[in-house]
Amino acid sequence: MGKQLTEMLKGTLEGIVLALLSGRPAYGYEITAWLRDQGFSDIAEGTIYALLVRIEQRGVVDVQKVPSEKGPPRKVYSLNPQGREYLDESWKTWSFLAERLQQLRKGGK
Numbered sequence: 001m002g003k004q005l006t007e008m009l010k011g012t013l014e015g016i017v018l019a020l021l022s023g024r025p026a027y028g029y030e031i032t033a034w035l036r037d038q039g040f041s042d043i044a045e046g047t048i049y050a051l052l053v054r055i056e057q058r059g060v061v062d063v064q065k066v067p068s069e070k071g072p073p074r075k076v077y078s079l080n081p082q083g084r085e086y087l088d089e090s091w092k093t094w095s096f097l098a099e100r101l102q103q104l105r106k107g108g109k
């Protein structure tokens with residue numbers, strides 16, 4: 001599943017991270033650790049940080065800098081109202097695709 005999983009994750013990772021942030025605010029390393037705990041062991045921290053920059057620029061998350069015991073302040077990301085709308089739309093899109101894929105798998109039209 002390696003290469004195929006990596007390719008599919010490119011299209012879904014943003015939604016996965018937004019879904020995580022809908023439950024609670026988190027910083028980059030926390031998100032990466034959670035993903036690894038969920039079995040996404042090949043995800044590099046750099047991938048998550050690049051994704052966080054993109055969603056911050058898109059305006060779907062709020063960012064707060066909080067002091068860290070080790071080093072510079074951490075950027076903590078939380079889903080804002082625009083992000084919740086975007087996530088809701090992502091879930092609808094995912095449901096649509098999952099239903100169609102299931103139909104194809106069953107050989108239906």
